[in-house]
Amino acid sequence: MSEIIKYTISQAVKALKNKDFSSTELTIAHLEQMNKHQGLNAYITETADIALKRAGIADQNYHNNSQRLLEGIPIAVKDLFCTKGVLSSAGSKMLSNFIPNYESTVSQKVQDHGAVMLGKTNMDEFAMGSANITSYFGNVISPWRAADCPEMPLVPGGSSGGSASAVSAFLAMAALGSDTGGSVRQPASFTGLVGFKPTYGRCSRFGMIAFASSLDQAGVFTRTVEDCALMLESMMGFDEKDSTSIDFDVPQLRTACNASVKNMKIGVPFDIMQQDGIQPEIIKMWQDTIDILKNDGAEIIDISIPHSKYALAAYYVIAPAEASSNLSRYDGIRYGFRAETAGMSIDEMYTKTRSEGFGSEVKRRIMIGTYVLSSSFMDAYYLKAQKIRRLISDDFRKAFLQVEAIILPSTPSEAFGINQKQDNPVTMYLNDLFTIPPSLAGLPCCSVPAGMSSNNLPLGMQVISKELDEYNSLRVAATIERGSKNISFKPKGF
């Protein structure tokens, strides 16, 4: 039965309908795989009892022929989503005892479609990181190994590293993640998965623990583009509990997976491709992708995002500024961790609680955010960054007058070792070089596996489309997936 964990969601739904196996059997097979690979540290909390109960309901629904879209499919949920009655820590000591009384809209929606939650996945603390090395619950390990150094554990990327490792290692058929500056697309690229961040406002942020509210968006990891379309159809949609939620119908996305890109205009920012410092293997993947799309009849058009070189800097002003404000709620009074503060004043209690409850990367970003928001620097940094955000958003608007999709690599490099890139924070921030520009513009983007490095590690290509046009991102991603079908994106030994 262990092979059933390798099914795609679409295959598993068919098999469940055919009664080839039950959701209970499928769930048990995943729980066994989770147990076997505890060393990856992909989950913070496993919810076997809840999963088996829901799998039983799913089996009953199949028996009654009243199954829903994701009926009986075992999935994982990033620990950033509040789940009623289940620990929701956001990878932080600050919330290491936080058991919500309510469910996030997105996790509720996928479960309303019949998905079975296996557990809550590990993540960088408050979603701040690109390597999943800042979690209070320890590092997540990637199931992948580099050919030239197989003994070195690799990062799965971050911040949704637990979700990425879980899906890549067959510990779940899909996983919810969140993406502020690349936290779904970068780990998807590092682990050979499809990762999707929808248009800002497509998925409700209700019940998602906030990092940077103008950028945070729920996303998803799957092993195929078709599975991604299925998950997005169940996750997206208007929610009155989120004031930034878009009231716009969710289209049928699965048809995108079989649509050709013939005569489609696809943009490539060749100026970025010619920049120094991008690894030759990334350039090759990019060129191979262009060939795949051309062979399917797409027209490749040279476009320019002239202000993209300012995106990283603007992001590292805006995101920490919003984070410093959002994280000011953690004071130890109403919920979460409170330090032992006998005999202290209330100010001392706040300070001790926050100093003990937050990890170093979170503190660093709170400090930067507070600095750029302080009265002397507000105009020079925060306001300036918002103006540059406008310029970047306008660059994309102009580009989308010419093209229907844009392709950019997801990451500037392959996955790296757990102990690498820790010399200074800026080195780590550079991981998000390509994912940040479309995030600032709030655009839908899909990372799809498109190549392998000489080290036998997966590389992802990012497909960006215009606001609310998830369909075309999936359409191009599915074409790239078909064109790369000779490459196995399964980690060795799994």
Add this chain to the structure above:
Amino acid sequence: MITIEEVKKISKLTKLDFSQEQMLNLAGELTEIMNMINILNELECAEIEPLTSVCDRNQRLRQDGVLSNDISGELFTNLSGDKAELAKEIKCFVVPKVVE
């Protein structure tokens, strides 16, 4: 360049406490980050309108009314610290003495 004095000032605003060594490291790290951010100074943006939200639609409004039932019991389920049990019992958040 961010000095130790500035780190001290910001840490007070953020209600975070650092040792002298941590402050020294932070001054270096924050300086590196700000050096990366300073590329923003290359651009002249006086005439550009800041983008505060990618949602350019009008903000939705609703009637100002109570939508949820009494959740006062639920509010106290996630308390921690040595006064948590007392707080649950009296249904008040317990904090250290504010007025001397």
